[in-house]
Amino acid sequence: MYLPNQLRELLIPVAAPSLVGVGDNVLDCYLDEDLAYPGGNALNVAVYSRLFFGGKSGFIGIMGDDRFAEHLRHTIVEVGVDCERTRRAHGANGMAFVSLDSDGDRRFVGSNYGGVQHQLRLRMTEQDHDYIARFARLHTSVYSSIESELPSIVDRGTKTSFDYSNDATDRLIAETAPYVEVGFFSAGQASASEVDDLGQRGIRAGMQTVVVTRGDQGAVAYEKGARHPAAVKDVTAVDALGAGDAFIAGFLAGRAGGLDTDACMDVAATTGALACTMRGAFGYPVVAGVDARKQILRRYSHT
Numbered sequence: 001m002y003l004p005n006q007l008r009e010l011l012i013p014v015a016a017p018s019l020v021g022v023g024d025n026v027l028d029c030y031l032d033e034d035l036a037y038p039g040g041n042a043l044n045v046a047v048y049s050r051l052f053f054g055g056k057s058g059f060i061g062i063m064g065d066d067r068f069a070e071h072l073r074h075t076i077v078e079v080g081v082d083c084e085r086t087r088r089a090h091g092a093n094g095m096a097f098v099s100l101d102s103d104g105d106r107r108f109v110g111s112n113y114g115g116v117q118h119q120l121r122l123r124m125t126e127q128d129h130d131y132i133a134r135f136a137r138l139h140t141s142v143y144s145s146i147e148s149e150l151p152s153i154v155d156r157g158t159k160t161s162f163d164y165s166n167d168a169t170d171r172l173i174a175e176t177a178p179y180v181e182v183g184f185f186s187a188g189q190a191s192a193s194e195v196d197d198l199g200q201r202g203i204r205a206g207m208q209t210v211v212v213t214r215g216d217q218g219a220v221a222y223e224k225g226a227r228h229p230a231a232v233k234d235v236t237a238v239d240a241l242g243a244g245d246a247f248i249a250g251f252l253a254g255r256a257g258g259l260d261t262d263a264c265m266d267v268a269a270t271t272g273a274l275a276c277t278m279r280g281a282f283g284y285p286v287v288a289g290v291d292a293r294k295q296i297l298r299r300y301s302h303t
Contacts, residue, residue, distance in 0.1 A: 001234045007274040011052055011250075014267055015257035018136040019249075020058040021046030023144020024117065026094035027068045028241060028280060029288045031109070036288040037280025038072050040094065041141040041163050041245050043081075044281050048242075048249035050080045051282060052271050055253065058082040058135060060128060061144075064093035064116045071286040079282075085131045091116040095295050098241070106241055112295035114143075124149045132158055136256060139248070142167050150179040161252055163245075177205035182255065184248050188215035195220055196227070209261065211251060211268075213244050219268070221251075221261050230265035233273040242281030247272035 021042035028039040038047075043059055050057040059081050063069040065088055072093060076083055094117050097110040122145070124132075129152070132138055138153060140146055141163040154160055161182040164173065168185070177183065183202045187195050195212050199222030202210035213219040221228040250271030254264030275281070 001236065002273060004235070004274060004277045007233070007235070007270050007277075008052075010270045011267065011274075014053055014253050014259075016053050017049050017055040017253040017256040018134075019046060019049045019055060019139055019252060019256075020060065020132055020135040020137075021139050022060045022132075023122065023140045023146055024094065024114075025059070025061045025063060025072060026096050026111075026114070027072060027286075027292075029095055029097045029292050030106075030280070031097055031099045031288075031293075033285075034288045035280075035285040036068060036071075036095070036292055037241075037283070037285045038075050039096070039242065039281040040143070041165070041248075042139060042144050043076065044242055044245035045139045045163075045249045045252070046081050047076060047079055047282055048246045048271060048275070049253060052246070052249065052274065053253050056135065058085070058131065060085045060122065060131070062087045062089055062117050062120050062122060064089060064091045066092050066291075068095065068286065068292070069093035071284075075284045078284075085128055087120075087122070089116040089120055091119070092295055094118075095292060097296055106239070108300060110296040110299045112297045115295075117145075121145050122149070124152060129153070129156055132156075137161065137252060139163070139252065141165065142172065147172065147176050150176055154179045161248070163248060173202065173205055177202065177207050180207050182209045182211065182252065183207040184251075185210065185212045186244060187212050188217070190214070196222075199227070211248075211265075213247055219247065219265065221265055223261060226261070228261045228265055230262075230269050233269050235273045235276050237276040239279050240276045242275045242278070243272045245281065246275030
């Protein structure tokens with residue numbers, strides 16, 4: 001069983017990465033606590049890269065102009081993530097709603113359809129490309145809707161990683177894989193053979209490395225002709241909400257530092273465990289209130 005300070009000590013030798021997250025940002029509204037925490041895959045990976053490694057981090061996304069967006073913007077500036085190219089649009093910021101199930105686990109139960117991000121799409125300008133070029137790597141996700149921008153980003157020499165979560169269609173994988181150096185998938189409920197099939201499918205599609213996370217069953221990385229499993233690191237978990245995004249940030253930091261894949265997986269297991277010791281993705285809550293609950297426009301069913 002690791003303590004948070006022990007996990008942080010394990011990360012000290014890892015070189016500080018340089019990464020820009022592009023795309024999704026939300027506030028995760030915990031209905032049982034009436035608190036909303038900053039989150040979103042692309043944003044979280046940039047923040048974890050900064051918080052855990054002291055890396056050079058930036059973020060490009062679309063935020064609203066409500067009080068939740070203001071809290072989000074102030075938070076990422078406070079932790080040291082640059083957001084000079086982030087857009088602000090009139091309307092609600094993206095929100096996801098989280099509740100406790102009968103086993104005490106957190107589940108996403110609703111959203112506001114991404115707020116202004118649902119109505120608008122990021123389109124990269126020359127200024128954006130110049131900004132992205134300041135960083136060694138770009139990370140984005142299936143929820144960020146920048147797939148059409150990947151060819152121009154990669155053509156300019158930026159290494160790209162992509163989180164497909166468990167929401168990617170075969171078509172999306174096929175269209176994006178040639179531009180993705182490291183692809184990440186979530187498959188917590190899949191069998192071992194299904195996980196292997198998923199990893200190999202990503203490699204055949206053109207990704208250099210595929211990482212499939214399996215919750216408390218660990219994760220497996222795939223490269224051509226190689227398979228790299230990794231177990232979780234035991235901690236007293238406070239909240240596992242951001243663990244997958246922290247895992248991604250750890251793997252990418254190891255890759256940026258020139259570590260081999262097994263070592264990258266070990267760093268990733270460390271950051272994933274460390275995130276579980278924090279409330280929300282990385283803390284910094286704001287009171288949710290009635291104005292948050294009014295934004296539950298879409299509800300998810302769980303079987």
